[in-house]
Amino acid sequence: MKILVTAKVVVDPEVQPKVLSGKRVTKGLRRIVDVVDDTNVQALIEGLPNANIFVVNISSIEDKVSLARLVALGAKEMIHFSCADECIARLDCLAKAKLLKNLVITRGFNLVALGIQSSDTSSAQLGPMLAGLLNWPCICGVKAIKRMDDGNFVVKCAIKNVLVDINVSSPCVLTCDLRVKAPRLVTVVDLIKAKRKLINTIPVLESNYSLKPQIEIIEDIISPSPRLGKVFTNFSDAWEIVTRWLRKNKWL
């Protein structure tokens, strides 16, 4: 069983975003593997010990450093599609889905697990889009995955107010928000072992993929805060001001 798991590298969500002359600045800001993807990789390695877990990432060459942790967690191989920053800006979700589709077909993966959505763009479209391109079934919002004796899987996901267990046979695309008992810390020994493992860097060549973007970014602006921003250190002061405000606005 060959499972491909995606791992995005994003600007640390705890870092305040920067915009300069109407364009978002990401250079020089701390970048990390998306928390949901990091947990998915760990959960799949722990939960499916007999499967071969391959991790794929599409980002700039500098992001390779952030990916070492995933290999150290026990992934069999890291496939890193690297490209220049200006090329990344032109790689929209469709281009990424096509890149992944080619990889899935050429390397013969049975199952693709993606994050439920990026903490950066929150677009949540790559999984179903890839499934559409591959003509595979897709299940979104998977919370848990279990392999059965017959080789099939049972996945648990929440659909509105219903918890559903779904029998899945491969090939299939899953978008996951898996859980682990405790986040695993990577030791120095893990990192040394990981050094011997393969990080397969594949440059994304513009000539090989149609990088004609379908969306042009016109302007980025920091979202104006609609909040009042009043801070108190004393309960009675806070109580008085908040209740007065609620009464004034006829909320009480």
Add this chain to the structure above:
Amino acid sequence: MGNCYTLVEEKQMALKFSKVLVLPEFDKGILTNDSRLVLGLAAEKSTTVDVLAINCDLPTALSIGVSKVYVFASGSPTNVRAACVGISILLSALSGRYDAIFVGSASVYHNALCRSAGVLNKVVITNVFEIINDELFVKSIAGGRINQQVKNLAGYPCLLSINTSLLKVEPFRSSKEAVTLQLLEFSSISSAKFSIASCVKRAKTGYQGCPSLSEASVVVAGGGGFKSSKLFDKYLVTFARLINAAVGATRAAVEAGIAPPECQIGQTGATISPKIYITFAVSGSSQHMAGVRGASLIIAVNWDIRAPIIRQADFALVADMYNVLPQLINAFTPPEPDDGIV
């Protein structure tokens, strides 16, 4: 020259879609509030609005009040994910007739639209909360901290996923127009590649009998600082019950087993738009705050003045929640009834 530009700009601003298809969601035969907002936006930005109603009975379809309703039954509501293939094929087939297709970002049909986008060789413009004209949109990124204006270069149909928590439109009101119904049958599509093994319906109400997160006008949420589910129930749930609020939690609290998964708010949990959102021991990470951007008023209690929530709340109290919560519980506890004994 300046006047020419103004005229061109005004003309551009006035450009509307001529035909839009909306995929609304229904809850027990009633249009959800999110879907009313998406329909409201479509009615504002398009001359004609049609609807693809999935798992919807005919009286409900007739009551929506748009000119044309396609009705498609995919079986029981839990089969919607299984029927995603069928819905996406329908969308691909119908897309040629429309300038744009709208779904809510939190809707189950978002995935069907993304799937058909792959087939149509198009990108879905996600998290849109403002439509400037038929090719310029404003979307929210970086957990709602950046507003990005984007231009669609791919022509019609535009595939838009709408972030309803940030929308500033009036919810759609049914009109008395004559409605054309078209029933769509798709019996040939098999989604037998997976089957439902078991299905557990959650309680209609929220955690511990409190109102559900999606419907409550007041939500009280706790973070990992509660340390245990016992303390969470003792303080936070008691307070929530007293003020008839829904109970929410951060991802950290859910992962630590302090609160159940259905309470999780944020990017990977529920997106809510209550009138008042009160937090205790919530740090205010961008992933969590992305789920509460639509809250009208945020009140935060956190002992750490450096916690991001202090800057992102309307009213923030820097204090120990174990001192604050008992005072709040006391303040809202109704007085003991007088038993009449002197």
